[in-house]
Amino acid sequence: MQQESARRSNRDRTEATRADLIAAARKLFIEKPYAETGTPEIVAAAGVTRGALYHHFADKQALFAAVVEQEAAAVAAEIERASPPSLFARDALIAGSDAYLVAMRVPGRTRLLLLDGPAVLGRAAMDEIDNRHGNRSLHEGLVAAMRAQTMTKLPAGVLTALLASAFDRAALAIEAGASAEDYRAVLMALIDGLSPTTVPRQAPGPARTR
Structure with a gap:
């Protein structure tokens, strides 16, 4: 039971991180051109690490x-x-x-x-x-x-x-x-x-x- 709860908790955290990245990226992508938006500012806005970004997405x-x-x-x-x-x-x-x-x-x-x-x-x-x-x-x-x-x-x-x-x-x-x-x-x-x-x-x- 604890193992299942831990898996669910990990999955929830993973989904939350992905959602945070998408939300932060959306905000930045509509503020300035795609080419001028860097991954460092995206991860900073999302409050995650670059490693987290590349865990979920291959690139920008x-x-x-x-x-x-x-x-x-x-x-x-x-x-x-x-x-x-x-x-x-x-x-x-x-x-x-x-x-x-x-x-x-x-x-x-x-x-x-x-x-x-x-x-x-x-x-x-x-x-x-x-x-x-x-x-x-x-x-x-x-x-x-x-x-x-x-x-x-x-x-x-x-x-x-x-x-x-x-x-x-x-x-x-x-x-x-x-x-x-x-x-x-x-x-x-x-x-x-x-x-x-x-x-x-x-x-x-x-x-x-x-």
Whole structure:
């Protein structure tokens, strides 16, 4: 029993150290460029040793990737909370779209996910992260809408990529001071424009969006 308790305590400490590193790194990565952020200041901010950092992460880039992954997961979680399976497919897409725009207004998030992420990790690695989180949710929502016949059937992968790009562009513009209402209106028009001329009665079902 004591041995199991010790293992749990060690695991908790390990997870806490990793979380502290990610939190400290996130704060520093949004204060100044990635290239100007050094590992010594990250470990100092986290209150751990360099050895602890390299125990959890191979290098600074790996730590940055963990920060980005956590941000992407947080955005996806907000989307999924806003678009439960009980919603009609189209309603879930709209609710999830709104949730994405709100979630991306967290300070530093657009920079981490849309600017520094692709620059530091590369487009391919960033796409993999997106596909595990936001793009996965969007893809599921689009497929659900097509199955409910409230959206014209199109190649789901291509549609996901193009709509995701539109949402990302909107998030960047809003971050820069553009009208959130204007961008939302256009995004909603894009979604509605994908609906067939005759829309049958919808049935509730799983639906997720970005």
